[in-house]
Amino acid sequence: MTTNLEGYVQETQTRHDTGMDESLNPKTEKGRTVGPISYLFMWIGDGVNLGNMTLGASLVVAGVATLNIIQTFVAAIIAIGIISTVFALNDRLGYRTGIPYVVQLRMSFGVKGSVISSLMRGIPAIVWYGFQSWIGGTALNEMAKIVTGGAFNSVIICFVVLQLFQIVLSLYGFHAIKWVEALASIVIMLALVYVFGVLLTSHSAVITEKWVHAKGSWGLPFFAFIMMFLGNYAAIFLSAADYSRELKSGISDTKRGLLYFSPILIAYGLTLTIGAMLASATGISNPVKAFAIVVDNPYITFFVSGFIVLGAVAVNMVANIIPPTYVITLLTKMKYKPAVIVTGLLGLCSFPWVLVQDSSAKGLGMFILIYSAFLGPIVSILLIEYYVLRKQKVDVEEMYKEDGQFAGYNPCALIAMLIGASAAFMLVELAWIIGVVVAGIAYILLMKYTFKDSAFKKGTIFERKI
Template identity: 25%
Template sequence: MPLTTDCRAPYTASDTVHDARFFNEDLAPTPPQRRTWTTYNYIALWFSMSMEVTTYMLASSLIAGGMNWKQAIGTILLGNLIVLLPMLLNAHAGSKYGIPFPVFVRASFGTRGANIPAILRALVACGWFGIQSWLGGQAIFAMLNVLWPQTASHAGVLWACFLSFWLLNMFVVWNGVESIRILQSFSAPFMVIMSLTLLFWMWHKAGGFGPMLSAPSKFHSTGDFLKFFFPSLTAMVGYWATLSLNIPDFTRYAKNQDAQILGQSLGLPVAMTLYSFIGIACTSASVAIFGEPIWSPITLLGKFHQPFVAFLALIALLVATLNVNIGANVVSPSNDFSNLAPRYISFRTGGLITGFLGLAMMPWKLMSSFGSYIFGWLIGYSGLLGPVAGIMIADYFVLRRTRLDVDSLYRRNGAYEYSHGINPRALVALAAGVVVALIGLVIPPLRFLYDYAWFVGFFVAFAIYLLLAIATVPPRLSGQTERPHVSSGDVKER
């Protein structure tokens, strides 16, 4: 079936007999009247999620690690083109059937087994939520320092700013997913303007693009460069490894397949490359202006003493951080936690759980340096999520040929019951992928496997899952025997 084919049948929550243990209104397939997201909404989504502090720091860390601006841009562009492929593949089911990630993953892991990858994804999102909340609090603290310099010496003020920004995120969560679409539609153009303003301000202070981009590569041989390049490329892929899994949480609202495919294909690589260039250029300029690479934009803005410029730029950072935190780090874990106990945990409750776990993961330690950010956090969790992506894609595209029995996703003893609701083949493939990807952390000679953690985990899990599926030939594994909805009849191609 072509990837661009839109395949949808009318569906409402009352169309089928569902099990309350696996169903609530937030997890139900999105009905046609709520599928309103256009190509622009997906472009805006990616611009909003890309134009924020951690993207800037992702790019600037490559400069701090020794790359010149051309090497850094090339690494970022390649990484985002690579991750775009699993992004679009997993997005297909969301748009076709209107189902979120924790429901989609039931097809490969089982109705009960799906909780394992869902919680893995949710815990990573909680870590990101804490990181973004910490950075947002730092931005508020920096704005206060611009207006009232005496606050800089009071550590309690920083913690108050952090908790205030956390509460602001919780307020947006309480207002639901539609508020996210509205917020991002208006904030994306604003963020483009403010980011370009920051770029040209640094251009002015540095004396032009020549001095601004003059920082040379610190690598003196191809071998030295490749030792830094490959782990960095894995980190670039790992940066969006989270969204490559739960992208159905967003594409379930697409008007059609073409809207999400075109919107994501334009939005992700363009937005990431554009904003990464701003981070790279500003960090390179900081070498010319201050004599050292400053990888945090909050710290960089604090170096300037023009209150109006610093205040306006920090406002932009604050808006960007709020956008990405809600869009990327709340929607998915809220659905994932809801999937654990749909009768008791709604989207709102799941969002509150995400917020509190984000606090508990101590984000100030995760962002203590660019090394811990790139080589610890990003690469580390990519080894957990890459295998999940490999299993999902192998199951949906290779084995099922994009056909799902949606009704069976919401009840026991259906097409996805496997063994007591758990697919042992998926768990074996997941364990194998994670172990091989992360084994380099404890066995130094195998460190290269960790440097490629996402790729290693993805392909190991993909291959093992297919081999086990072919060897055991479980009943109804082939997508040819499955149907989109029990009560809606055959799905019509359009």
């Protein structure tokens, strides 16, 4: 493999000796098909989904908002700023070299150690896959009830049908994602603007009372919402390399940061607002069921439900299918297409209906906080490794060798991850930031003072000079 001065991969040999599927090899410039406009629409499509709307609905518990409108948006802006910064920092290695996240992990955790850390990304994505499909299936069921006049009513069947459809669509890889997202982002935004108008004109009094003018809190609930917000994106920006490796080369770090900040701000701002408004107006945390009450017109309900289905497919295509598929491909040596099918089948078995009940979405919020306790430490370790310890100089060839410098596992990374996660669980409402800070400090200290002869120190600032 050869690279130019900017670090973009120009030529890649197929690595039959490693047993890796071709989809895990570094992306060449020729293989990068996503331009900046498509990339921006991809993240808008990812953001305008029912999961994020449910996050907004989680602010209303038993008819009482935990944050008022000002507190909600201040928390959102803080979270989006952090998300965009971490995204732009962590996507750089994948963007410059074309490697996926599961290979990036080897830099810090090692070939065997990366198995554990890659599962920490793959498992939450599969649960989210199932959750988004369940929400989409609920909407598809609403459409079916309208068409059949109530004769058909089975969310389970709709859930399975939608999941099978997504499995087939995802077999086409990132090419399908690009077009699905471009269509979904435009259409769904128009639909949500309409719903926003309906809520504003017909339910403004109750929304003002229960959310806008709520007392709220600038204390733990405020910071917990920021952490939940971060946790909602923690898995996505952790595997930033899986997306940036598809983006055409020549885009500066600042512009890539804006390609994250702008769409997330637009998409999240609208979906969070509508989610909180729906929960305030109806007392129901499931947005699909709340829509059916607010929009009491079968034709409009059918129209909106169709966009909810499209939104569920859109977010799954970006965030919840490719990353776990790469994990399964790496761990089982499966080809890409069989791994996509396995990912979809696992999503069917994730019991997503447990996370959100009609009265509360607290189950979803707690799930986010728990898994982010592990993902915060992992992203911290990767950033410390790349920027502080290795000064952005990484031997990509070495990361693809099963018996090279990164063979086995790096005990420093695994111990730091466990220390960070343990600290995070002491106050789960602030899990992400606690995990990031504690794991980062622990990793630097462990790399400096322990395991003196570790091969993982080669090329770092702690390499022993003889």
